[in-house]
Amino acid sequence: MTTSPHLSERALQEAAESAALLPAAQAAHLRGCGLCQGRVTTYRQLFGAAAQLPSPAFSFDLTASVLAQLPRAQPASPWVLGGVAALVVGVVVVFLVLFGGVLAQAVQGLFTVLGAGLGLVAAVFAAGQGLELLAQHRRHLRLLTFS
Ligand SMILES: [Zn+2]
Structure with a gap:
């Protein structure tokens, strides 16, 4: 024992x-x-x-009753979005109507300077993209020759 x-x-x-x-x-x-x-x-x-033992079964649909208790997400109604967009456009139009003449005179001189600046930036950007493409092409060719 x-x-x-x-x-x-x-x-x-x-x-x-x-x-x-x-x-x-x-x-x-x-x-x-x-x-x-x-x-x-x-x-x-x-x-x-x-x-x-059989797994417990409820006499009601548990999933449906839980889902019914959950708060439902409210989809943004399209007419509200449309109203906001119309309001923004209206404000812009009113602003341009009221101050368009003054703005045009003030901005007129700036457009030539801005245009030249934009052209320069675009040219530099395009040149950079071209160089990058060229470098990428060379890398691919190098990989092709080794494989
Ligand atoms: Zn014992």
């Missing part, structure tokens, strides 16, 4: 799942103790019966 104490409920349940889960001392006790073996057998029967 063995002198070590009986297994705890937790150890009994682990043994019912798999005897390999027990530490060596508890496994040795279990081999020599009829009481603990009986308890492990009871847990095995309990686990087996629980595993065969």
Whole structure:
């Protein structure tokens, strides 16, 4: 007979799942103790019966009732967006009607300077893009010759 104490409920349940889960001392006790073996057998029967229970089913559609409780996202109505756009356009038109003449005179001189600046920027940008394309083409050709 063995002198070590009986297994705890937790150890009994682990043994019912798999005897390999027990530490060596508890496994040795279990081999020599009829009481603990009986308890492990009871847990095995309990686990087996629980595993065969059907999964709980609700008498109502749980998904639908949860979805019904969720706040619904309000889509932005197109006529509101259209109204905002019309308001912005209206403000711009009124501004141009009221101050268009003054603006035209003030900006007239700037257009030639701005045009020249824009042309220069566009030329530099196009040249940079061309150089980049050329470098990329050379890289591809180098890869082709090695493969
Ligand atoms: Zn025991």
